Amino acid sequence: MKRSKAYRAAAAHRDEQALYSPHEALTLVKDNASAKFDETIEVAMRLGVDPRKADQMVRGTVNLPHGTGKTARVLVFATGANAEAATAAGADEVGADELIEKIQGGYLDFDAVVATPDMMGKVGKLGRVLGPRGLMPNPKTGTVTMDVAKAVTDIKGGKIEFRVDRHSNLQFIIGKASFGIDQLLENYYAAVEEIVRLKPTTAKGRYVKKISASSTMGPGVLMDPVKVKADLEATA
Numbered sequence: 394m395k396r397s398k399a400y401r402a403a404a405a406h407r408d409e410q411a412l413y414s415p416h417e418a419l420t421l422v423k424d425n426a427s428a429k430f431d432e433t434i435e436v437a438m439r440l441g442v443d444p445r446k447a448d449q450m451v452r453g454t455v456n457l458p459h460g461t462g463k464t465a466r467v468l469v470f471a472t473g474a475n476a477e478a479a480t481a482a483g484a485d486e487v488g489a490d491e492l493i494e495k496i497q498g499g500y501l502d503f504d505a506v507v508a509t510p511d512m513m514g515k516v517g518k519l520g521r522v523l524g525p526r527g528l529m530p531n532p533k534t535g536t537v538t539m540d541v542a543k544a545v546t547d548i549k550g551g552k553i554e555f556r557v558d559r560h561s562n563l564q565f566i567i568g569k570a571s572f573g574i575d576q577l578l579e580n581y582y583a584a585v586e587e588i589v590r591l592k593p594t595t596a597k598g599r600y601v602k603k604i605s606a607s608s609t610m611g612p613g614v615l616m617d618p619v620k621v622k623a624d625l626e627a628t629a
Contacts, residue, residue, distance in 0.1 A: 412617035415624055418606050419567075419577045426570035426608040431462070434577060437564045437613065438588065439603040442596045444557050449596055451563065452556040454534045455587040459576040460551030462569030463504075467545050468492065470508035470516050470530070475541050479507070482542035483549055490515065496522060503528075505554075507536045507544045527556065555588065561602075563588070570608055581606075582628050585621060 413421065419434070426432040442449040468486040469479035470493075479487045485503060486492060489512065496519055506523060508516050508530040516523075516530060523529040530536040534554050538544050555565045567580040592600045601621045605613040 410615075412615050414620075415578060415581055415606075415616055416574065418614040418616045419581065420574055421614050422606045422608050422611060423570055423572075423574060423577065425611055428608075428610045430609075432570040432608040432610055433462070433566055434568050434570060434572070434606065434608055435564055435566050436581060436584070436604065436606050437562060438601060440557055440561050440563065440588075440596075441598050441600050441602050442557060442561055442593060444559055444561060446595070449593045450557065451588065451591050451593065452533060452554075453587055453591050454552055454554045455584050456547060457551040457553060457567065457580040458583055459568060459572065459580050461553060461566050462572060463566075465504040465548050466502065467505045467507060467548050468503040469541050469545060470506070470512040471541050472509075472512070475509050475539065479541040479545055482545040484541070484545045493518060501526075505536065505548045506530050507538070507541050507548070509539055509541060510537055513537060527554070553584070555584070567606075582625060586625055589621065589625065 422434055426434075440451060442451055444450055466485045467483075469476070469484040470489060471479050471487060472489050476487045476489075484507070488495075493515055501522075506516075506528045513530065520529060532538070535544055535547070553565055555563050557563045565584050567584060568577050572580075589600070599618070601618040604616045604618050604621065606616065607613040
């Protein structure tokens, strides 16, 4: 795969085999984000779990203290007073049957989906569209709820969702290259703390096997997975 000149220049500033501290890694990623737009900073982890086993599926949400740097577009399936509450909270699209038909017709201009429990029977029709994109509402992530206003407010305020894939990897956003290093670090630790808290009791051996950070257009910078727990304790 041919890499851009900017990518190669950024890669030259980091040792591919080195394991950096979170501060060092995120500083490298931030300083080498040279695109003409505000690049997103993302963290990727490989966990010591077997996602084929139901009791080792790591999935959750976390409210990043400094948000993601992007205002998410939130779609809500609700009717009556719940629909009014969602609209008042700032939802970008609110509806029921007509919204389902709109999505079935190809509409996908949104980042998150919330639904009241009574709507899930109908929303289930969209499983093949929303599921693969990680957008299907789920009680475990707080997106199937009667308190749609809170769900919308949380998501727009910087709530992110993470889920391990079939290869035991997960990714999550911690902000933008324009963020200060302290903001990126606080978002990073908030997310990692929650992921560590959700370690399945049946998972054996090392839980965090690999961890790296990167910007939209930049190379990955490795962090030391062995020190994750110590890093968290140091920030407590």
